[in-house]
Amino acid sequence: MLINSENGVIELETFNIQLYRGMSLEQLKQTDFYKEQYHNMWDVKTGYFWYYFQPIEIKGYQISFSLCFFGNQLDIIHMNTWENGDAKDWNEWTEEKEMKVFHRNNTFLTKILEIPPTQKKKNPYPSCTFKFPWGDVWSVYDPRSASSLMGINCNEEEKTNKK
Structure with a gap:
């Protein structure tokens, strides 16, 4: 996996797929990544739909993806390591x-x-941020949800200039 430092696009070479904000749900559903790794979906009932995927091995880590679509467009990309x-x-x-x-x-x-990391913070909760001209890649431990993402x-x- 590579997060392109020029534009924030995630490239999953194993599945020959690029994940990026604005990607259509139909594009995703046509990929081997979706066909082989799709786990389940949650309709938030607000126009948002979360798609959850089985972990894949990337550089020795098990990584799971949670992709949130607003209507037909990819809006939020979350990831997590798992052991x-x-x-x-x-x-x-x-x-x-x-x-x-x-x-x-x-x-x-x-x-x-x-x-x-460009920035590490302990308050209001532990976070780590990598800043780029197009946006940032982040990691956080959120005690309110008792989870790390x-x-x-x-x-x-950048959101309006993407594909």
């Missing part, structure tokens, strides 16, 4: 385990982006 020792339910969850996921996510992003944000002007 067997991670909590599978609330009975196994501890903040210590979740912080390990957060640190593993940061290590993964540093490895694939090949640059150190990675994602991509595009600047407003």
Whole structure:
């Protein structure tokens, strides 16, 4: 996997696919990534639909993708690393385990982006951000949802200029 530092497009070479904000749901559904890795979908009932995918191996890490479409357009890209020792339910969850996921996510992003984080914060909650001219790639531990996530944000002007 490569996150293109010029435009924020995610390239999944194994599946010969590019994921980017504005991509159509029909484009996604035609890919091997969708056909082989699709797990389930959640209709938020607000025009947003989350599509969840089985983890794939990328540079020694198991990475799962959650793609949020608004109508027919990809709007939000979330990712996460996964290992067997991670909590599978609330009975196994501890903040210590979740912080390990957060640190593993940061290590993964540093490895694939090949640059150190631009910004690290502890408040209001732990986060790590890699800034680019088109937007940023981020990792956060959110105690309110008791979860760690990675994602991509595009600047407003970039959102309208994409494919």
